[in-house]
Amino acid sequence: SAVISQKPSRDICQRGTSLTIQCQVDSQVTMMFWYRQQPGQSLTLIATANQGSEATYESGFVIDKFPISRPNLTFSTLTVSNMSPEDSSIYLCSAGQGNYEQYFGPGTRLTVT
């Protein structure tokens, strides 16, 4: 199994600012992902964080808005840029090996005012 930690756990930010969320895994993993979870909705995949190369973004998400880094096999960051109230959500980091188990971090609850 893998234990995932995220920082910060929550934040309240002003419109127009940016927030960087950190994700740390306690073991080397092949895949890392970033999700958004809005109230009452399914988890939505933002992007796959690729080690040493640009992230792979899902439809509706762009690098300028959600830049992602993954400098090694255990760490990734997601930045939410130029925030608006519509970005208020829970952001989840996850890590997986193979096609089965996937582990999730505790999430970062973001509120944009």
Added chain:
Amino acid sequence: KNQVEQSPQSLIILEGKNCTLQCNYTVSPFSNLRWYKQDTGRGPVSLTIMTFSENTKSNGRYTATLDADTKQSSLHITASQLSDSASYICVVSGIEGNNRLAFGKGNQVVVIP
């Protein structure tokens, strides 16, 4: 249309009682189906994973069933406890694996004393 539909959306049950949550999916071809438990303010935690050839799997008081022919799954909670109050999320993986998971919106369960 969401590829994973869960019902009921929410339910309230008395402590000690049983309940069954339903998940219908349209993902095809199918690789595996997972049930996650998400406590408020926490990330999802895996309860069970079932592949095509498995039709039941248990994890303590949680028992999941899978009918790959009808594309239906259920999660049965036996002798519910207050700590079972959470959202239960059905997640279906196609052949693309962790890169392309389909998430349900979750069944919100509240256990009352």
